[in-house]
Amino acid sequence: MKVPHNAHVAIVDGERFILMQNTGKPFEPELKTLEEPDLTNSNYSAGVRHQDDIGQRLGRTQLEELAHGAAVAECLNAKAIAGEIENILIVADPKSLGEMRNHYHSELEKRIVGEIDKTVTGESSDRIAKIIAES
Template sequence: MILPSRTLVLVTDGARMVLMRNAGDALAPRLEVIEHREVFLVPNRDLFSDRPGTTFSSHGDGRSRYEAGDPHAAEEEEFLVAAIAALAEFADERTPAIVIAADPVSLGRLRGIYPPFVRKRLMAEIDRDYTAMPVAEIAHRLLAA
């Protein structure tokens, strides 16, 4: 893939985010890290002490369980919203393109919260988790994509 100069690259997985800008040229990209964030998400097994509560119907013998919820997924969603906000902070009229690489689940969640300027400038979506890779390896993988 050819990355025009000043292209923004967002790499995220729901708990880690690296936002980079191509400071090189289109055929020899040099990704510079603009922002890096990481949060520790507590697993659901550590948040819940037991099974969801049970409620009794006001008439009859029926019972039902309360929904347990998924605080882990809610925290990931909140982190992804913050990642898109960081992308919005650094994008301007001189940003020719945006590339987003995320694991498939996070990418699906991101698609629902893209602002219009991201949709307009979105050059590629890559459904791979590159967050644990060094920046040079990410640049190499983007060129090969």
């Protein structure tokens, strides 16, 4: 996948959020970590969609993970609106990515250069760069 030079890369799962930047070439990304924000989960709007009896009994609701996805989207929205992000690639596990999409602001949507639905938060930055290049 092509990732512009200096583009931001958001690495997300249900518990972690790492913001990186591509310091390499578009087809040969090299990632450096910018920050790992400590977010407060406050948007539990996904709970409306996940209140079924069976899901609650089987423990499939995972509201904290979904609220984390919403918090990440809100953080990225603020950065996009403030002009801190020009281009961004989002790499997230499928459940978090789905929830994040529900909260994207139009300013953030304009800046998204791609999305990869894969869990990579436990990988090294070199391995993540390789995954991105191969996508």
